[in-house]
Amino acid sequence: MKPIVFLFFCTLSLSGQTLLPGAKSKALLGQSVLITDNAGTVFMNPALLPELRRSTFWCNFFNPYQLKEVQSLAAAINYSHHDGGFALGFWQLGHKFYQEQLLSVGAGRRNLAGISVGVAIKFRRIEIQRYGAGGQVLLDTGFMLPVQRNITFGALIKNVYGSKLGRTGETLKREFISALQISSIAHTDFFIETVQVENYAPDLRFAATFSPLAQLQFLAGTGFNTSENFSAGFSLSWQYINIDYALKNHPYLALTHHFSLSLEFN
Secondary structure, eight states, rough: HHHHHHHHHHGGGSSSOOOOOOHHHHHHOOOSSSOOBTGGGGGGGGGGGGGOOSSSEEEEOOGGOOOOOOOOEEEEEEETTTTTEEEEEEEEEESSSSSOOOEEEEEEEOOTSSSSSEEEEEEEEEETTTTEEEEEEEEEEEEEEEEEHHHHHHHEEEEEOOEEETTEEEEEEEEEEEEEEEEEHHHHHHEEEEEETTSSEEEEEEEEEEEEEETTTEEEEESOOOOOEEEEEEEEETTTTTEEEEEEEESOOEEEEEEEEEEEOO
16 A cells, blocks of 8 residues: 555656546546546546446547637547457547647456556647648556555556657657545545646646436546646436536636537447
8 A cells, every 4th residue: 555655646746737538537627547438538548448338439529718729529439348448549639720630549458356457559640730740659558456445546657758749859748647536435436636747847636426326427626736727517328328518617718618429339
């Protein structure tokens, strides 16, 4: 338990600037290490892919802060089988003058002790009108570890090798994230996540989920050193359809409404 506590809190000496396309993660103020979002999990911690019950198709489209110039389009599909999971996702951010695409392939495996590990390989491409385009290959790796009956620990390293963007020399910083999930109250889960990007001040984020019904889940998050003060939303399931909604604020920009749609199949 002591090494886990040390790893969790040592990341407070780093920083976080996580951006994710899924409404569920956004409703929890960017929580990503111990949150599953159907096939959209491929953009978060690939170690959680074995936790998905069924194979799904997942998609969303929105304009962050009602700005068309940074509109987001994302889609993903996953395949789950016993103690393994595989997913493929595509995400485009931007509009006419600036576009960023991310193609992500992830896989995860869970052993008999319930410990899951996963890796994701991503190809990131940026195109700026009249300036050209460049690409880079990224590698993410993470794990999930049940500590006690009601406590789960997870960690994620994004861009392990600190790869450069084309010939520009621009290096995307490594990102270190660790999280705890505590399920001490019936139908309620609490999440604490520390996020850091190299050479930046740390983020500390808190979130909670409450499930009064099997088909309904309420979500909320807040944190320190983050661009948003709070977030909230819900997740609604009906047969093979799942809809996630998130509302995020910003100190200066307009409120943003996010929706994600997932379709489960056998």
